[in-house]
Amino acid sequence: MALLDWISRKNPAPTAAVDTAALLDEGFRAHQAGDGGRARACYERLLAANPQHADATYLLGTLDLAGGDAGAALQRIEAAIALRPTQGAFHYSRGEALRATGRLDEAVAAFQAALAIDDSDARWWNELGLTLDALARSDEAREAYVMSLERDVACVAATCNLANQHLRRNEPETAARLLRGALEIAPDYLPAHGALSQCLLSMDDRAGAIAAAARAVAIDPSAAMARLQHALALAADGQLAAAEPEAHEAVALAPGAAESHFTLGSILFRRGFFEESDAALARALGLRPQYTEALLERADLHYRMARHEEAIASLEALVARDPTLAAARIALASHLQHLNYVDAAEEQYRRAIETEPGRPLAHVLLSSLLHNAARYTEAEAQARFTIDCAPDYAGGWVNLAMALQHQGRMDESAEANRRALELAPGDATARVRLGSVLAQQSRYEQAAAQFTAALALRPGDADALRFLGEISAIQRRERRGVR
Numbered sequence: 015m016a017l018l019d020w021i022s023r024k025n026p027a028p029t030a031a032v033d034t035a036a037l038l039d040e041g042f043r044a045h046q047a048g049d050g051g052r053a054r055a056c057y058e059r060l061l062a063a064n065p066q067h068a069d070a071t072y073l074l075g076t077l078d079l080a081g082g083d084a085g086a087a088l089q090r091i092e093a094a095i096a097l098r099p100t101q102g103a104f105h106y107s108r109g110e111a112l113r114a115t116g117r118l119d120e121a122v123a124a125f126q127a128a129l130a131i132d133d134s135d136a137r138w139w140n141e142l143g144l145t146l147d148a149l150a151r152s153d154e155a156r157e158a159y160v161m162s163l164e165r166d167v168a169c170v171a172a173t174c175n176l177a178n179q180h181l182r183r184n185e186p187e188t189a190a191r192l193l194r195g196a197l198e199i200a201p202d203y204l205p206a207h208g209a210l211s212q213c214l215l216s217m218d219d220r221a222g223a224i225a226a227a228a229r230a231v232a233i234d235p236s237a238a239m240a241r242l243q244h245a246l247a248l249a250a251d252g253q254l255a256a257a258e259p260e261a262h263e264a265v266a267l268a269p270g271a272a273e274s275h276f277t278l279g280s281i282l283f284r285r286g287f288f289e290e291s292d293a294a295l296a297r298a299l300g301l302r303p304q305y306t307e308a309l310l311e312r313a314d315l316h317y318r319m320a321r322h323e324e325a326i327a328s329l330e331a332l333v334a335r336d337p338t339l340a341a342a343r344i345a346l347a348s349h350l351q352h353l354n355y356v357d358a359a360e361e362q363y364r365r366a367i368e369t370e371p372g373r374p375l376a377h378v379l380l381s382s383l384l385h386n387a388a389r390y391t392e393a394e395a396q397a398r399f400t401i402d403c404a405p406d407y408a409g410g411w412v413n414l415a416m417a418l419q420h421q422g423r424m425d426e427s428a429e430a431n432r433r434a435l436e437l438a439p440g441d442a443t444a445r446v447r448l449g450s451v452l453a454q455q456s457r458y459e460q461a462a463a464q465f466t467a468a469l470a471l472r473p474g475d476a477d478a479l480r481f482l483g484e485i486s487a488i489q490r491r492e493r494r495g496v497r
Contacts, residue, residue, distance in 0.1 A: 034060050038070060050077050068097035072104055079107065084114035102131035106138050113145055121145050136166035143175055152179060170196040170203050177209055186216040204233050208243045215250050223247040231260075238268035245277055254285050265294075272302040276311065283315050291315055306332065306339065313345045322349045340370040344379065351383055359383060374404040381413040385420070393417040408438035412447060419451050427451045442472035449481055458485050 041056030054077055057070040064070075075090030088111040095104045109124035125142040133139075143158030156179055162172035173196040180189035190213040196206045207230035214223035224247040230240035242264040248257035261278035268274050279294030292315055298308040309332050316325035329346040332339065347362035363380040366373065381396035394417035400410030411434035418427035431448035434441060449464030462485050465478040472478075 034064055034067065034070075037063075038067075041070070041073065045073060045077070050081065053077060066097060068094045068101070068104075071097065072101075072107070075111070076107055079111055079114065084111050087111045088115065100131060102128040102135075102138075104128075105131065106135075106141070109141065109145070113148075118145055118149050122149070133161075134165055136162040136169040136172060139165065140169060140172040140175065143172065147175070147179070152182075155179065168199050170200045170206060174203075174206050174209055177206075177213070181209070181213055181216065184216075186213045189213045190217070202233050204230050204237055204240060207233065208239055211243050211247050215247060220247065220251040224251060224253075236267060238264045238271060238274060241267060242271075242274055242277055245281065249277075249281050249284070254281055257281050258285065270301060272298045272305055272308070275301065276305065276308045279308070279315075280311055283311065283318075288315060288319050292319070304335065306336075306342075310341055310345055313342075313349070317345075317349060317352070322353050325349045326353075337365075338369050340366040340373055340376065343369070344373075344376050347379065347383075356383065356387060372403050374400045374407050374410060377403060378407070378409045378413055381410075381417070385413065385416055388420075390417050390420045394421070406437055408434045408441055408444065411437065412441070412444050415444075415447055415451070419447070419454070424451055424455050428455070440471055442468040442475060442478075445471070446475065446477045446481070449478070453481060453485060458489060461485060 037056045037060040041053045041060070044050075044056065045053035054074065057074045057077075060067055060070045061074070071090050072094035075087045075094065077087075078084075078090060079087035088108065091104060091108045091111055095101070095108065098104065105124050105128035109121045109128065112118075112121035112124055122142065122145050125138060125145060128138055129135075129142065139158050139162035143155040143162065146152075146155035146158060156176065159172045159176040159179070162169050163176070166172075173192050177189040177192040177196070180186070180192065190210060193206050193210040193213060196203060197210070200206070207226050211223045211226035211230070214220075214226060224244070227240065227244035227247045230237065231244050234240060241260050245257045245260035245264060248254075248260060258278070258281050261274065261281050264271070264274040265278055275294050275298035279291045279298060282288075282291035282294060292312065295308050295312040295315065299305055299312070302308070309328055313325040313329050316322065326346060326349050329342050329349065332342045333346060336342070343362045343366035347359040347366070350356075350362065351359035360380065360383055363376050363383065366376040367380070370376070377396050377400040381393045381400060384390075384393035384396060394414060397410055397414035397417055400407060401414065404410060411430050415427045415430035415434065418424075418430060428448060428451045431444055431451060434444040435448065438444060445464045445468040449461040449468065452458075452461035452464065462482060465482045465485075468475055468478040469482075
């Protein structure tokens with residue numbers, strides 16, 4: 015009632031014999047109880063009697079905003095500000111309405127105007143931080159979150175947003191510490207459990223990530239983001255069959271969320287359900303046509319489905335939109351290479367390397383392309399670039415071994431293959447390559463051991479079987495010669 019008394023003192027007297035204080039009281043109570051229809055009726059009756067009533071105008075604007083009509087809300091809230099420009103809450107709500115209409119820079123100015131009037135509200139600082147984050151003004155956003163927590167250390171929303179900043183900066187341990195602190199204050203704060211699950215995934219604590227996401231689902235089974243995070247955590251742990259129904263739930267709960275369709279599509283892809291995956295990824299792109307991750311995932315899927323022309327068209331459009339996107343150029347090159355457009359593929363690999371020189375995948379794929387074109391010296395150079403970028407990447411050593419072998423540098427090739435096997439003992443291809451080098455050096459027993467090990471890893475491997483057959487034939491000829 016103290017708030018309503020204050021509101022009544024701040025508004026002009028009514029022009030008609032209407033008890034505006036009683037109407038405002040009734041409307042405000044209905045508003046707080048979630049009865050928007052009744053609240054709106056009271057505010058409109060009040061304004062009919064007193065069109066200059068700032069609070070009724072403002073409160074109608076907040077009803078519009080809650081109902082999803084940000085444009086109407088903005089008009090009413092700005093009218094309220096014109097009537098009483100020194101009311102901080104009005105400027106704060108104007109910031110919310112501007113943000114809802116996508117006018118983020120103006121929203122920042124509105125939040126700052128609210129804080130210039132009253133800088134004591136932790137929630138206002140937090141919302142300013144969120145808007146600054148959306149504008150990629152991360153340092154300013156961080157300052158806003160810190161200001162929020164200085165005013166209320168228990169503002170778990172600000173703590174979570176600050177933690178998300180640390181997560182984006184690849185500081186998951188710091189983020190997890192902040193989130194656990196937030197959960198001590200508010201154990202059932204769902205966003206903190208979801209964010210903690212993301213942190214733990216990035217720390218490779220998959221069991222912890224699954225547990226945190228499952229806790230979020232238990233708190234609110236109808237929360238689409240909780241279901242989505244649970245699906246992501248399960249999928250990261252390889253539990254695809256368990257992840258799929260959670261992703262379906264996320265889609266059912268939020269059919270307009272592109273992320274849910276994308277996650278479902280990715281899980282279906284990994285499970286080998288290509289047609290269903292394609293449909294889910296298409297829905298994600300229908301909701302967000304420039305969804306880069308979905309475009310790249312669908313291009314990979316189309317590679318597996320041999321739908322190269324479709325993938326090339328979408329990837330060319332993606333590269334045209336963002337020429338700096340190395341991942342798109344690498345995917346485009348892979349499709350072009352498969353269709354034997356070797357020169358075009360080479361150009362895309364080299365453009366990807368120019369964009370991200372330290373990206374080992376582009377170097378190793380270009381090395382393979384050059385090897386297939388019998389350009390062994392260049393293939394060696396790219397393999398060595400791969401190793402410089404990622405010394406513990408077995409693929410780089412395998413490619414180096416192949417390039418050296420075709421240049422007749424057998425000892426070096428064998429050594430590179432051994433290094434690859436130290437890094438990836440279960441790599442059947444590396445064992446076949448090492449076996450072929452040893453066979454060329456007439457070290458048949460050692461070669462046969464590598465081919466046999468490759469078959470144990472990959473039963474039926476055609477190259478291993480062929481080489482073993484050749485070695486067996488050579489050994490029979492040698493025995494006949496001895497006799």
